[in-house]
Amino acid sequence: MLYKKEIFNFSASQAMIPDVVLKQIKKDLFNWNNKNISIMEINHRSNYFISIVESTKKYLRELLNIPLDYKIIFCFGGARVQFSIVPINLIKNKFNSADYVNSGYWSNNAINEAKKYCFVNQINAVYKENNVIKVYPMDNWLISNNSSYLHYCPNETVNGIYIDELPNFHNHIVVADCSSIILSRVLDISKFGIIYASTQKNIGLSGLTLLIIRNDLININKSKVIPSAFNYQYLVKYNSMFSTPPTFTWYVVNLILKWLKKQGGLSSIEKINKIKSSILYKIIDNSTIYHNNISSTCRSYTNITFTLSNSNLHELFLKESNNAGFLNLAGHRSVGGIRISLYNSMPLLGVKKLAKFMYNFSTKYS
Numbered sequence: 001m002l003y004k005k006e007i008f009n010f011s012a013s014q015a016m017i018p019d020v021v022l023k024q025i026k027k028d029l030f031n032w033n034n035k036n037i038s039i040m041e042i043n044h045r046s047n048y049f050i051s052i053v054e055s056t057k058k059y060l061r062e063l064l065n066i067p068l069d070y071k072i073i074f075c076f077g078g079a080r081v082q083f084s085i086v087p088i089n090l091i092k093n094k095f096n097s098a099d100y101v102n103s104g105y106w107s108n109n110a111i112n113e114a115k116k117y118c119f120v121n122q123i124n125a126v127y128k129e130n131n132v133i134k135v136y137p138m139d140n141w142l143i144s145n146n147s148s149y150l151h152y153c154p155n156e157t158v159n160g161i162y163i164d165e166l167p168n169f170h171n172h173i174v175v176a177d178c179s180s181i182i183l184s185r186v187l188d189i190s191k192f193g194i195i196y197a198s199t200q201k202n203i204g205l206s207g208l209t210l211l212i213i214r215n216d217l218i219n220i221n222k223s224k225v226i227p228s229a230f231n232y233q234y235l236v237k238y239n240s241m242f243s244t245p246p247t248f249t250w251y252v253v254n255l256i257l258k259w260l261k262k263q264g265g266l267s268s269i270e271k272i273n274k275i276k277s278s279i280l281y282k283i284i285d286n287s288t289i290y291h292n293n294i295s296s297t298c299r300s301y302t303n304i305t306f307t308l309s310n311s312n313l314h315e316l317f318l319k320e321s322n323n324a325g326f327l328n329l330a331g332h333r334s335v336g337g338i339r340i341s342l343y344n345s346m347p348l349l350g351v352k353k354l355a356k357f358m359y360n361f362s363t364k365y366s
C-alpha cells in the first residue's frame with residue numbers, strides 16, 4: 001500500500017492540501033491557538049474568529065494586490081451559486097440584457113442559468129481551424145452597447161481552454177469566473193468589475209465562494225427581490241456573516257493563503273505553475289498515443305486535457321496511473337478523456353513523477 005506522501009491527487013475539484021497545512025489543522029482540531037478549544041467550536045462572532053476573517057482579507061489584498069475600491073466578500077456555496085446570484089444582483093429588471101461569452105462547459109452553464117433572469121447576448125469565443133481549437137481575440141467579441149455586464153470564464157476547467165488576454169472594454173463591467181485559476185498567477189484586478197471563485201481548488205476547502213467586487217457594483221439592483229443572504233450589499237455590510245458562515249472552511253482558506261505567501265506569492269507560484277504544465281504538454285506533444293488539439297496559445301496551465309488513441313488504452317491508463325498513486329485523472333463525465341489538474345498545492349515532484357509515468361506508458365504501448 002502507498003503512503004499519503006506517495007499519492008498525488010490531480011482532481012479538478014477538491015485539490016491537494018499541503019502537508020504543513022494538514023499538520024496545522026490536525027493540531028488546531030483539538031487545541032486552536034493554545035486556547036484548549038477546537039477550531040470547529042469557535043463562534044463566528046468571537047474576536048478569535050474575526051481575527052481569522054481580517055487576516056484572510058489582508059492576505060488576499062497583499063497576494064492579489066487588490067485596489068482599495070474593491071471589497072472582498074465570501075458567499076455561501078460554490079461558484080454555480082454565482083451563476084444566478086450575479087444576474088440577480090447586477091440586472092435592474094428582466095428587460096435588461098447581459099453579454100455572456102461561451103468558451104466551454106462552465107461558461108455555457110452560466111449562460112443557461114442567466115437566461116432565467118435576463119436577456120442573454122451569447123458570444124461564441126471558441127472555433128476550430130484545421131481541427132485545432134482556438135479562441136477569438138477579445139477585439140472580435142461582439143459586445144452589445146447596452147448590456148448590463150459581460151461575463152466570461154478565463155479558464156474552462158472541463159475543456160482545458162484558457163483565455164490569457166485581459167479584458168479592456170471601455171465602460172463595460174466585466175465579471176469573471178476565475179474558479180480554476182484564482183491565485184495561480186499575477187492578475188490585474190482593476191480590469192474586472194467582479195471576480196468570483198469557489199474555494200475548493202486554489203483557496204482551500206469547498207463551501208465558500210470568494211468575490212472581489214468593485215464598490216460601485218455592490219448595490220445595483222435596488223429592488224427587494226434579492227434573497228438577503230445573497231445580496232452583495234448585505235454581504236459587505238455584515239462582513240460576509242449575515243448568516244452563519246462555514247467557519248472551518250474559512251479557517252482552512254486562511255491557512256492556505258498563509259502557505260501561499262510563504263511560497264513567495266503569486267509571481268513565484270505562477271512561474272512554478274507554468275513549469276509544471278509545460279513538462280506535461282511536452283510529454284503529450286512528443287508522444288504518438290496522447291492527443292490534445294488545443295492551440296498552444298489557449299491551452300490551460302491548470303487543467304490539462306487529452307485523449308488516448310483508443311478506449312482500451314484509456315482504461316489501461318486510468319488503471320495503471322491509479323495503481324501508481326496518481327489519483328483522479330479521468331476527464332469530466334461530459335467530455336471523457338483524461339484531465340490532469342495542477343492547482344497550486346500540487347508539488348513539482350508530483351508532476352515530474354506523473355511525467356515519468358506517462359513517458360514510460362507511451363513507450364510501452366505505442
Ligand SMILES: Cc1ncc(COP(=O)(O)O)c(C=O)c1O
Binds near residue numbers: 080158177178199
Ligand atoms: C470554472 C468553474 N466554474 C464553476 C464551477 C462550479 O463550481 P462549484 O462546484 O463550486 O459550484 C467549477 C467547478 O469545477 C469551475 O471549474
